[in-house]
Every structure is written in structure tokens, then in C-alpha cells.
Amino acid sequence: MEQMDDRRERKIVIPGDFLGTGRPGHGTYAESGQVFSKCVGLAEERSGLHIVIPLSGVYNPKKGDGVIGRIEEVIFSKWIVDINSPYQAALTLSDATEEFVDLTKTDLTRIFEPGELVFAEILSVSNSKQINLSMRSRKCRKLRGGRLINVTPSKVPRIIGRSGSMVEMIKNNTGTQIVVGQNGLVWVKGEGEDLATEAILTIEEKSHMHGLTDFIKNMLESSPKRVESAEFDLEKEKQRGQPSEMLDEEFVQEEVDDK
Amino acid sequence: MILFDSISAKEQSSFAIRKVIEMIEIDANLIKAMLRNGKRIDNRKSDEYREISIKPEIVQQAEGSAEVRLGNTHVVAGIKMSIGTPYSDSIDKGVMSVSAEFVPFASPEFDSGPPSEESIELARVVDRAIRESKMVAFEKLCIKENEHVWMVNIDIDILSDDGNLIDAASLAAAAALMTAKMPKLEMINDKPVASKEERADRIPLTGIAVTTTFVKIGNVIVADPGLTEISAMDARLSIGTLDGKLCSMQKGGSVGLTVEEIEQMADMALEKGDELRKELEKLVLN
Amino acid sequence: MKEEIKLIKNNKRIDGRKFTDLRPLEAKVGVLKRADGSAYFRIGNTIAIAGVMGPRKVHPKHMEKADRAILRTEYRMAPFSTWERSRPGPNRRAHEISMVTRKALEPVIFLEEFPKTAINVYIEILQADASTRCAGINAAALALADAGIPMKDLVSSCSAGIIEGQIVLDIAGQEDCHGELDFPIAYYPKKKHITLLQMDGIATNEQFKKILHLAVSGAEKIYEEQKKALRQKYQAELNQ
Structure with missing residues (x-):
């Protein structure tokens, strides 16, 4: 670990x-x-x-990244999404849902409304930095409620930890759902939101500390705000469509193995 | 009208060449490729200037003026003088200011609005060559210490930009300074006033400063860059000289120069500067 | 009659320096909370702070470039930075310095990595005691690196000049107003390229060449200090 x-x-x-x-x-x-x-x-x-x-810098979108975006507006059959980067992204209707939507009868804001948060995958980045998102993967979904934390994009791999170990540990000790976007946005929802936020901000601040995992573990376990999530069940989470799988290696590109 | 002389046969032929040049759409790569083979787009030698024409005293209302053509680059400088107060840090010296403005027809890229970076830089580079060379004896432009001094306002109108405005403008400013006549000083109620009609002495000068500009394109250095060469340039260095000395410099362009390249340009500037000075003396003092 | 100021006494300069000494300098990286990158650079009594915002969307949009980022630089002197209050707002001098600063920095930045964006560099001179454009560039190069802007190298800037016939490094204070020649350069050390060069004052060709080499040696010393400051900030994070 x-x-x-x-x-x-x-x-x-x-x-x-x-x-x-x-x-x-x-x-x-x-x-x-x-x-x-x-x-x-x-x-x-x-x-x-x-x-x-x-160790610093704004988020430069890469194909395949999972990102958290905020719906800005609806233009014709697509949504414009702010992905915390110098570039806006577009989410077209066909990449947003597999279901058939009759544009003549449906107001697209009923699917995603300006201001709403989504977890989406970057489908493509053109040379001129036209960015298209997709929500067709099972990991992608709308994020309702909770809170959003802004961290330095380059520190995201630290928050995730190897094979998602760090974020799992925070979830297990705070009874929260956590979604980490490669674009430096972290969404947290649940009973122990405060403690989870504290832990994430600590990781950002001390991201390159030696023994960071132990430090965070200790911090979580000794906190009076700790929430034991006995009911936490990874399989169940997955079935409910919670994005635990997004922590797979494919999303953790910069966190290379040790050997 | 001196400004709008009909185009001579020779100019017409260069006009035709230019048209052809425009038609084949010279791009930076072609210029670079030609230079690698030792050829400039208009067949000049690397240190050769375009044809220079200097016509002084073309605007009668101004104390001094000059029109300069450097190939198809065309500028007019005018000098107006007035009496003002000295700066607090030089209470016994005259004051000079230089401004430059693109006349809208000077170039198709012209955008009206506040002065562009380019015209600000142009004015400041011309200003510095004059100021730093000490070619104007500003101490002799003091009327009464701490109270009244002559103000020398040099305005440069850019009529046509075909590259190397800096050298053209600095030649025009020098020619205008060399031929200007100061207004006669009159005392009205014990206050010095510049006469509106009568002119008296020349502006006291100690020498003639000129600016010579070089650009680096690839690994080649050329003097007096034309507009197409400027579009292909990596870096530019403008060097003011006076009597075998260097007096001001300004680098332009977004690529660096090596120490050796700068040294080479300085050597060239001293040599070409003398040539330009001789042109000025010949044309103006005749 | 004005009082004559002696800039050199007993082979020492007015502030006690030797001819080829830099003033004491200090560089700090990451000094502004809200900027994407920032740095403080002090040399003697000249103090510059640089902040970088971006890459970000370009306003107005027509200025954006399809294939690269645009670099915008704004040099400003705080009204209280000089003995006599300087009028706020950009004058022609500030415009020109902003431009030459931009050209001094551009050669090292991978602008093509962020097409359609603007990288804004703001330089504020808090205290002016000569060589302000050099201090501004030194701060700006550090702020750009701090902002995570991809760069080939830092840019280091230093002035040299002539005072009372003597060639000296790093013009300061009285030397600026009473010296004979001021010669600021910016230097791209990896490539040994001079990316800013201005000269005000008279020099023989021989003197000029000496000044040029001296200014480069000064920039090389400043480069070492800049690198130290940049490493220090991030090393401190690592060592927590």
C-alpha cells in the first residue's frame, strides 16, 4: 500500500x-x-x-480522462460544459445518452440543466482543441448534491492513490461517495463530507510528503468526525452505478507502478 | 508637390517587380531558402541599403521637416518648436519629444485606435538615438534656467510601410533637425515668446546620429530589411551610431541573437552608419 | 550650479560595490495566492512582483490564435515606486517595456501547447531603483515556470553600463541618472541567446563588446539564483 x-x-x-x-x-x-x-x-x-x-499548471484535456464538468448552456442538440480548463467541452445528445430523444418534443435542459455537475469522459481532443465529452460509459453520471473541491490538477493522482487506494480509504472512513476528475475537481457527498474534504485538502497540501498514506490514515482514524461505513459494499456501489471503477488504472495514467 | 511626385520610370519598374512579388506570394520559407543560397528577394547584397531619397524643408509651416524614401518605405518628419518649462531633473536643458503615427493608408494591416506598440517603439527608438548620441546641444536650448527652455517636438508620419521604418524615420528626423530654423525669440512683458513668422538660428547640433537596422533570418544577417524580409525575420537589431561610436540599440523579434551575431551587427552598423551620414550631409547641406 | 556627483571613489561604486558586482538579490516563487504562478525578485532596492494568469480563454476573442497561445505582458510601475509619484496608468515607456519583455520571454515558451488561449503576465514594479525591466523579466520567468507553463528554459536579465568612463555591471540608483550608458539584456542561457537588448548611451565598439560580455556574465549569475529559488519552493513542498 x-x-x-x-x-x-x-x-x-x-x-x-x-x-x-x-x-x-x-x-x-x-x-x-x-x-x-x-x-x-x-x-x-x-x-x-x-x-x-x-507540479503545477492548469488542466490540459487528454483523451480518455474522466472529468467533472459543469453544464454551462444548451446550444441546439448539445451542451457546453465547463471542465475547469482553458477550453470548453461539448457534449452532444448522442454522446450523452443511449436512449432515443426526440428533439422536437424534448427540452434538453430536462436532461442536463445549466449549473448541473456531471462526471464525463473525454471522447476526443482535436488539434484546435475542440473537446468532445461522452457520458455513455457506465462510470459517467450526473452528480447531485454534495460539494465540489478544487485541487491542483497535477495532484489528482495523489488523491486517487495507487489503484484507488487513497480515495477508497477516505470513503471507508467518512461514509461518503467521492468522484475524482482528472481536471482537478473532486466531488464529495455523504455524512462525513467535512472530514473527507479535510483529508483531500491535506493530500493536496502535502502531496509529496513521504508516508502520506499513513499520515492520512492516521488523520482519518483519529478524527472524532470519523464515520464508520459498515454498510459500505463495493459490489453494491457498482451495481448502483456508483463510479468506483473510474479509479481503475486507465484513469490513473500518471501514477506509474513502482517496479 | 514634392510628396506626390509622379512615379518615375525607374520606380514604375520596381513597382512592377513588387506586383510580381505579391502575386507569387512570398512566404518566409522562400525568403529563407533564397538567403541560404546567398540571394535576397530584391537582389541586394546582404549589407546593401535600398535607394535613399531625402528631401528637406518640405513643409513651410514647420520649423524643420524632411521627407525620406527608403525603397518604397516613405516617411515625413516635422519639427515644431515652442517655449516651455524644463524638467525638474534638468533645469538648464531644452526638452525633446518624438512621436510617430501611421497614416491609415500606410499599410493594409493598419488598425485605427490608440497608438500601436509598433509606432510607440518606433518613436522611442528614434528618440533615443537622438538623445543618447547627444547630437542636439540641449544645454544651448535653455532660455532661462529653471524657467524657460525650447521644446523640440518631432513628429513622424508614416505614409508607406515597406519595411525598416526605424532607419527611414531616424534619417528623416536627422534631416529635419539639420535643416530646421528656430523661431525668433521675442520678449513680451518680460516673457520670452516664440515668433510666429520670423525664424532665426539653426538648432545647435554636435553631430549627426543615424540608425541602422539589421535582421537575422535563419543564419543570415541582412541590412535594411524590406517588408517581406521582416515578415520572415527571426530577430532584429537597430543600432544608433555617431562619429564611429555606438549610441543606442534596440532588439526586436521573438528569437534570440548570439553574442557573436550582435558583435557582427555592431561592426556593420559603424560602417553602414558612416555611409548613411555621408548621404545626409550630401543631400541636406547642398 | 548643480552639485557634482561622484559615482566612483577609490575604485568603488557609490553603493560600495566593485565594478563587476551585482547588487544583493533575492528571489521567491509563489508569492500570490490568486495567480496561477507568481514570483518576487529584488535586486538592491529594485523590487518586482510578477503574476501569471492562464492559460485561459482569450478576450477579446478575435485576438486568439488557432495554433498557439498568445503571450501578453503588462509592465507597470506602482505610483509610489519612485521618489516623485509617477502617474498611474501605462505611458509610452511602459508600453515599450511591456513589448520588449514579451519578446524576451517568448522564445522559451511552448506557446503551441495551448492553442486559442492567452497567457497573461503582469509585472508590477513596487520599488524602482534602476534596472526595473530586468527585475521584471527575472520575476516573470519564475512566475511562468511556477504557473506550470511549459518552457525550454528560464530567462535571466541583467544590465551593464558605463559610469565615469568605467564599465560596470548592474546599474543602480544614481548611476542610472548620472551614468553615461545603460545596457539591459535578457538571456536565454541554454541556447546562449540574447532575447532583449537595448542600449542608451555612447560607447566605442571595443567598449561595447566588453559591456556585452559583462552583461551576459551577470545574467548567468542571476540564472543560478533563479533556479535555486524555483527549486526551493517545490523542494519545500516535497520535504513536508
Whole structure:
């Protein structure tokens, strides 16, 4: 459980730092066969591929990311969605639902109304940054009630933890539902919202602390606000369409394995 | 009318060349490719200026004026003088200000509105070459210390932008300064007043500052860039010189220059600056 | 008659520095809560704060570029930053400095990674004691990196000049008003490119070349301090 925070040799790099020869990956650039960092972040090298996990910056949409968005407006047969990024996203009717909707008879705001929150998947990002969302995956849904927490997008993998370990731990100790968007928005709902929020903000603040998981575990377990969620049942959650599966590896792209 | 001379046969042919150039849509890549083979789009040598024409004293209402054509780049500078108060940090010196404005027909890209960054930079670069070279003896433009000094207002009208406005404008400003006559000073009720009709002395000058501009396109450095070359340029350096010395510089463009490139440009500036100065002396003082 | 000011006494400058000394400097990253990135840069008595907002949507929309972000820079002097109050609002000097600052920074930024957006850089000079544009650029480069803007390198800026015939580094205070020549540059160290260069004052070709090399050496020293400050902020987070 703990390895993701500890032991790994992580080096802080800044723009222009030389990383080595080899292939340039995310967060790096190459010039005459040498690879350099192009942002402030943590450098890692894996069989010749250099990557830098950025430590700051706005959310730059990537295909396949799960994001939390707020419906801004309805234009013809699509919704315009604010995804906490410099770019707005579009959700077309056909990507929003599998059901047949007769546009002549249906007011689209009855499906999603401006102001509502959704968890959606990024279907495509064009070169000119036209972004399309999809809600056809089982993980995607409308988020009703609860509260929204804004964190630095680059710290999202820490909140999720390896294979979702961190977020599961928070859920289990606070009796909440939690949905984490790669775009730096975290939705929390349930009895222990306060404690869950506290834990998430602590992770953001101390995201690169060694032994973070233990620290958070201790914080949750010793808190008087702790809510034991005996009734918590992952299978049941899944059946109810709760987005526990969104914590699968596919959504945790930057949290690479230890070995 | 000097400003709108009919187009001469020679100009007409260059006009025709320009038309062809426009038609084949010169892009940055073509210019770069040609330069790699040592050729400029209009066949000039790398350090060669376009044809220069300087006509002083073209506006009678102004104390000084000059029209300059540098190829198809065309500017007019005018000087108006008045009496004002000195700045508190130089109570015994005259005051100068330089402004530049695009006349709307100067370029199709022109956008009316507040002064563009480009015209602000142009005015400030021209201003600095004059000021920093100390070509104007400002201490001699003091009428009474701390009270009255001459104000020299230089305005530059850009009539046609075909590249390298900085050199053209700085030539025009220098020519206007060299030929200007200051208004006669009259005392009315013990206060100095500039005469509206009568003109007296020339503006006291210590030398002639000129600005020479170079651009780097790929790995090539060329002098006096035309508009198409400017569209392809990586970096620009304008250098003011006076009597074998460097007096002001301004870099433009969004690519850097190496120390060696800058040194090379400085050497070229001293050489080309002398050539331009001779043009000015010849044309103006005849 | 005005009092003559001696800028050099016993081979020392008016503030006690040697000819090739920088003033004491201080750089801090992440000083503004609401900006996406920010930095503070002080050199002697010149203090600049830079804040970066973005990448964000472009207003007005017609200014956006389909294939890259636009970089906007705004240099401002606080009205109280000088002995005599400076009128608020941008004047022509501020406009020009904003422009040359933008061009000094542009070469290192991967603008193409955020098409259709604007990256806004605001530079506020809180205290002006010469070389303000250099301090502003040094702060801005750090603020951009702090904002997570993808960059090839930082940009470091330093001035040199001539006072009483002597070539000196980092013009300050009285040297600015009474010196003979001011020469600010910005430097892109990885590529050894000069991305800003202005010169006001008279120099022989030989002097000029010495000044140029001196200014570059100053920028290289500032580069080291900038890197230290940037690492420090993030290292501190890591060490918590």
C-alpha cells in the first residue's frame, strides 16, 4: 500500500534541466539528442523514456480522462460544459445518452440543466482543441448534491492513490461517495463530507510528503468526525452505478507502478 | 508637390517587380531558402541599403521637416518648436519629444485606435538615438534656467510601410533637425515668446546620429530589411551610431541573437552608419 | 550650479560595490495566492512582483490564435515606486517595456501547447531603483515556470553600463541618472541567446563588446539564483 509515496527516487526538476539521453516523454522536450524538462515537476526515467510529472499548471484535456464538468448552456442538440480548463467541452445528445430523444418534443435542459455537475469522459481532443465529452460509459453520471473541491490538477493522482487506494480509504472512513476528475475537481457527498474534504485538502497540501498514506490514515482514524461505513459494499456501489471503477488504472495514467 | 511626385520610370519598374512579388506570394520559407543560397528577394547584397531619397524643408509651416524614401518605405518628419518649462531633473536643458503615427493608408494591416506598440517603439527608438548620441546641444536650448527652455517636438508620419521604418524615420528626423530654423525669440512683458513668422538660428547640433537596422533570418544577417524580409525575420537589431561610436540599440523579434551575431551587427552598423551620414550631409547641406 | 556627483571613489561604486558586482538579490516563487504562478525578485532596492494568469480563454476573442497561445505582458510601475509619484496608468515607456519583455520571454515558451488561449503576465514594479525591466523579466520567468507553463528554459536579465568612463555591471540608483550608458539584456542561457537588448548611451565598439560580455556574465549569475529559488519552493513542498 505504501510504496507509492515512499522509496521511489523522485527528483525535482525545473524547465531546462538536463534529464539524459533517450526518448522524450510527457513534460519533456528533446534538442539534438538530449532530453530536458519543460516544467517544474518530478522526473522519472523508465527504460530510456523520460517523463516529468508537473507540479503545477492548469488542466490540459487528454483523451480518455474522466472529468467533472459543469453544464454551462444548451446550444441546439448539445451542451457546453465547463471542465475547469482553458477550453470548453461539448457534449452532444448522442454522446450523452443511449436512449432515443426526440428533439422536437424534448427540452434538453430536462436532461442536463445549466449549473448541473456531471462526471464525463473525454471522447476526443482535436488539434484546435475542440473537446468532445461522452457520458455513455457506465462510470459517467450526473452528480447531485454534495460539494465540489478544487485541487491542483497535477495532484489528482495523489488523491486517487495507487489503484484507488487513497480515495477508497477516505470513503471507508467518512461514509461518503467521492468522484475524482482528472481536471482537478473532486466531488464529495455523504455524512462525513467535512472530514473527507479535510483529508483531500491535506493530500493536496502535502502531496509529496513521504508516508502520506499513513499520515492520512492516521488523520482519518483519529478524527472524532470519523464515520464508520459498515454498510459500505463495493459490489453494491457498482451495481448502483456508483463510479468506483473510474479509479481503475486507465484513469490513473500518471501514477506509474513502482517496479 | 514634392510628396506626390509622379512615379518615375525607374520606380514604375520596381513597382512592377513588387506586383510580381505579391502575386507569387512570398512566404518566409522562400525568403529563407533564397538567403541560404546567398540571394535576397530584391537582389541586394546582404549589407546593401535600398535607394535613399531625402528631401528637406518640405513643409513651410514647420520649423524643420524632411521627407525620406527608403525603397518604397516613405516617411515625413516635422519639427515644431515652442517655449516651455524644463524638467525638474534638468533645469538648464531644452526638452525633446518624438512621436510617430501611421497614416491609415500606410499599410493594409493598419488598425485605427490608440497608438500601436509598433509606432510607440518606433518613436522611442528614434528618440533615443537622438538623445543618447547627444547630437542636439540641449544645454544651448535653455532660455532661462529653471524657467524657460525650447521644446523640440518631432513628429513622424508614416505614409508607406515597406519595411525598416526605424532607419527611414531616424534619417528623416536627422534631416529635419539639420535643416530646421528656430523661431525668433521675442520678449513680451518680460516673457520670452516664440515668433510666429520670423525664424532665426539653426538648432545647435554636435553631430549627426543615424540608425541602422539589421535582421537575422535563419543564419543570415541582412541590412535594411524590406517588408517581406521582416515578415520572415527571426530577430532584429537597430543600432544608433555617431562619429564611429555606438549610441543606442534596440532588439526586436521573438528569437534570440548570439553574442557573436550582435558583435557582427555592431561592426556593420559603424560602417553602414558612416555611409548613411555621408548621404545626409550630401543631400541636406547642398 | 548643480552639485557634482561622484559615482566612483577609490575604485568603488557609490553603493560600495566593485565594478563587476551585482547588487544583493533575492528571489521567491509563489508569492500570490490568486495567480496561477507568481514570483518576487529584488535586486538592491529594485523590487518586482510578477503574476501569471492562464492559460485561459482569450478576450477579446478575435485576438486568439488557432495554433498557439498568445503571450501578453503588462509592465507597470506602482505610483509610489519612485521618489516623485509617477502617474498611474501605462505611458509610452511602459508600453515599450511591456513589448520588449514579451519578446524576451517568448522564445522559451511552448506557446503551441495551448492553442486559442492567452497567457497573461503582469509585472508590477513596487520599488524602482534602476534596472526595473530586468527585475521584471527575472520575476516573470519564475512566475511562468511556477504557473506550470511549459518552457525550454528560464530567462535571466541583467544590465551593464558605463559610469565615469568605467564599465560596470548592474546599474543602480544614481548611476542610472548620472551614468553615461545603460545596457539591459535578457538571456536565454541554454541556447546562449540574447532575447532583449537595448542600449542608451555612447560607447566605442571595443567598449561595447566588453559591456556585452559583462552583461551576459551577470545574467548567468542571476540564472543560478533563479533556479535555486524555483527549486526551493517545490523542494519545500516535497520535504513536508
